[in-house]
Amino acid sequence: MTAPPADLADEAPDPLSGDHRFQLLVDAIKDHAIYLLDAQGRVSSWNTGAQRLKGYSADEIIGQHFSRFYTPEDIATGLPERALLAARTTGRFEAQGWRVRKDGTCFWTSVHIEPVLGSGGALIGYAKVTRDLSQLLHSEQALLASEERFRLLVQGVRDYAIYMLDPFGRVSNWNAGAQLIKGYTAREILGQHFSRFYTAEDRARGEPARALQVALSEKKYESEAWRVRKDGSRFWASVVIDPLYDEAGTHIGFAKITRDITERKRSQDEMxxxxxxxxxxxxxxxxxxxxxxxxxxxxxxxxxxxxxxxxxxxxxxxxxxxxxxxxxxxxxxxxxxxxxxxxxxxxxxxxxxxxxxxxxxxxxxxxxxxxxxxxxxxxxxxxxxxxxxxxxxxxxxxxxxxxxxxxxxxxxxxxxxxxxxxxxxxxxxxxxxxxxxxxxxxxxxxxxxxxxxxxxxxxxxxxxxxxxxxxxxxxxxxxxxxxxxxxxxxxxxxxxxxxxxxxxxxxxxxxxxSKLPAVAVPDDSRDVLPARRDLSILLVEDNDEVGEFELGLLHEMGHPGTRAASAAEALKILEQQHANFDLVFSDVVMPGINGLELAKEIRRRWPDLPVVLTSGYSHAVADDLGREFELLHKPYSVRELQALFDRAAKTPPRFRRK
The missing domain is CATH 3.30.565.10 (Histidine kinase-like ATPase, C-terminal domain)
Structure with missing residues (x-):
């Protein structure tokens, strides 16, 4: 085996022992105070994080009892001793609380204490980890304060009913404005379905369910409509409903804002x-x-x-x-x-x-x-x-x-x-x-x-x-x-x-x-039927001169006609011989029973008998008649009169409006 080079062979062994390495690791942690206590609670080690958080150097604190970090109130209640007792008997103590720095300032901490046991199981001290949570506490307190201010704001709003619904539409909270506008206290309405604020007509149409569905599908529902107070009175409301979701995206309910705009609507209507x-x-x-x-x-x-x-x-x-x-x-x-x-x-x-x-x-x-x-x-x-x-x-x-x-x-x-x-x-x-x-x-x-x-x-x-x-x-x-x-x-x-x-x-x-004018498309489907020229007509006209002229005109056109001078007389004639007539031709404006009322009575009693109305007035009422009965405006030509008679008489009864 070849010998190592002289420079490597002469190198000293690594001076960092395991304990030394661990101490360097602990001292490198600056966000946590990590230190040991002996069995009586005196500080026996001190890391850099402890010095930074608590303000003491190792020389100042080692040998001192850890209770000096507690507030006078906690010391008076024996909290330091109870903390060590809990760690010794249960194996762990965890808590949050106020602690005191060297300069006397307090900070909010998270404390963790565990017992340290020797090889024979005897207690030799405690390991203690402390973390400064002051910033987190301030944030939580600010959040709580903000939420409280928001709650007070919502509760203080009296012109708007601001409240929440659960996913099924039940009221889950209630502000003062809601009570003022709708008349219900929170105790009366919480847990009740919001549909009780709707009119009976809207409930019958399913409007409450539709409102929630629109809010879910379109992310907002807005409308103006009548709503009902607790006392049964109605008010014109502006309504906004928004769906609510939690952080995971789960639907948790609806936010609902209602405003009473009855006065505004009344002013707009008057305008x-x-x-x-x-x-x-x-x-x-x-x-x-x-x-x-x-x-x-x-x-x-x-x-x-x-x-x-x-x-x-x-x-x-x-x-x-x-x-x-x-x-x-x-x-x-x-x-x-x-x-x-x-x-x-x-x-x-x-x-x-x-x-x-x-x-x-x-x-x-x-x-x-x-x-x-x-x-x-x-x-x-x-x-x-x-x-x-x-x-x-x-x-x-x-x-x-x-x-x-x-x-x-x-x-x-x-x-x-x-x-x-x-x-x-x-x-x-x-x-x-x-x-x-x-x-x-x-x-x-x-x-x-x-x-x-x-x-x-x-x-x-x-x-x-x-x-x-x-x-x-x-x-x-x-x-x-x-x-x-x-x-x-x-x-x-x-x-x-x-x-x-x-x-x-x-x-x-x-x-x-860019829109185009509406084009009225005439319905010519009935014109394909053969025209009838020998209609037996009951003429209803209260003016003698006009009645005699129109009766003569009917005869000239080849239609046998009978004249009634009033709607009451026409009904008496029809009661005796309605089967003898193919059509009733009546003026609209007459004393007593008018032409429209006569037409409706004929339709009720003899639905197969066609009615044609005529009027010299050109107003909205007369136009509306044309949507329900055949209507001929005066003056008219013989051709217009004949075409209308043909169309009315050729319409099969089952196609006539009932």
Whole structure:
């Protein structure tokens, strides 16, 4: 075996014994005080961590009793002795508590003591490990303080009901706001299912379960609805429900916040009613302005009709002249009917209902009424070639806005002039108007006149309600405020430019929409059945002149008819001979039992007997009739009447609405 090199052979053996290595390891630990006590509790060893945590050097503390690390209160209660006794008898002592450093400051510690036994089992001392947990204690105390402050905050909130539900929807805690809003104390409601706050109608629809399901699937549920207090009264509530999960991601319940917003809803409802009332007031004002023009137009139409009738009496056998006069009468009647229909449609009261429409098409349909409003002295011009987009707004409000501005333009041109209504697509609106308007593309509708213009000092006030420069009998000052409200409500803006003596131009910037107008698809499926021309009809009409005329019209059309002068008389006739009639044709507005009530009674008693209603009114009630019964608006043509009779009579009973 070769001898090792001289430098290695002469090297001294490793001076670190096992005990020395262990002492170096213990001294290297600085976050724990690790030291030994003899059997009487005196310190017999001291590591670097002990010096750092407790402030004593080894020379200062070795030989001293470990009780000097305890607070006076703990020493008085004998805690040091009890700690050693517990370690000696049970094999271990563990605890947390306050300890004292050399400088007298206290710190929160975790203490571990184990007995050290000799080879024969005799007790020779104790091993003691101490750790400074002051920072952890401070963090826990801060957390507890934060949680307590949060609890006090939640409990102190009185405008919101803030509480928790378990995964099944049972109330698991309850704040003061919840008690104030809902009326239940925590003792009364904890453990109860939250569905008791819902109305009976919502519970029947399964709304509570749906709310929790939506919260789970979409991570949040928000709604506004009626809720019920303990005393049974209802309140309008804003509700938010969020699901709660623990650190492992397990669903543990729901956080629920409810706010009583009854007053806000009441204010909003009142505002909506006021807005609708304002819109209706504007319509009525416009109708008042229309009266003179409408009377003029109707007198012209009546002149045509009257003159044609007189000429018909003189034509003798000239068939060509008779035909010309008859066509003139029919044309005048059609134009009168259109004017009446537009006037009634404009005057009707209805909720605000946004719909998609093309401005050019809408204004074109209003042309006759605008012409009537402004009179013959004002030349009208329409330009919509640059307008291809659609808007989504309340069509009735739009009509009212156009009429109001047309009225203002007419008043600004007492000696006549020109009124131009145009529309164009625009990609942006003027910078000064952008701050409040919706984002996106717009459609600009301009109403421009050649009138007197508006004074600069007046321009800033023209949209104020009830502000007007017109005489008392010429306006209320609500016209432009309605226009302003309509544009703002639609997400748009309005601009005005005016020069005194030259004219004024109002431009309405309305957001364009990519939606398409709703298209009514007629149901022609019943038209394939063969038409019946020999219907036996019960006519119900209270007006003698109209009744006699309509009865004669039925006979001329080939339908045998019987007239009843009231709904009560019609029911008596049907009780005796309902099987003899193929159809009932009734006016809607009659004294006593009206036409709708009669139709419902006939449907109840003789469900196989068709009913057709007719009305000269064009309002929401009449339109609703059309959803339940066949409805024919007056005036009507013979062709319209026959088509409706055929459709009603051909509908098999099992397909008629019950």
């Amino acid at each position: 909506d009613r006021a807005r609708e009332a304002l819109a209706q007031a504007q319509k009525l004002e416009a109708i008042g302005r229309l009266t003179g023009g409408v009377a003029h137009d109707f007198n012209n139409l009546l002149t045509v009709i009257r003159s044609s009738v007189e000429l018909l009496r003189r034509t003798g056998g000239d068939e060509a002249r008779r035909t010309r006069y008859v066509e003139a009468i029919a044309d005048a009647a059609d134009r009168a009917a259109l004017l009446t229909k537009q006037l009634l449609a404009f005057a009707r009261q209805q909720p605000l209902r946004p719909e998609v429409f093309h401005v050019g098409t809408r204004v074109a349909a209003m042309k006759q009424m605008i012409e009537t409003l402004v009179g013959a002295q004002v030349r009208l011009e329409f330009e919509f070639a640059a307008c291809q987009g659609m808007i989504e707004a309340d069509a009735g409000q739009f009509d009212t806005a156009i009429f109001n501005m047309a009225i203002n333009a007419k008043d600004a041109m007492p000696n006549g002039g020109q009124l131009k209504i145009s529309a164009r697509d625009v990609e942006e609106i003027p910078p000064a108007l952008r701050q409040a308007a919706a984002h996106g593309d717009f459609l600009a509708v301009s109403i421009e006149d050649t009138g007197t213009g508006i004074e600069p000092s007046t321009l800033s006030r023209i949209f104020d309600p009830f502000f007007t420069t017109k005489p008392v009998t010429k306006g209320t000052g609500l016209g432009l405020s309605q226009v302003y409200g309509f544009v703002k409500q639609s997400g748009g803006e309005i601009a005005v430019a005016s020069r005194v003596g030259e004219g004024t131009c109002f431009t309405l910037y309305l957001p364009r929409t």
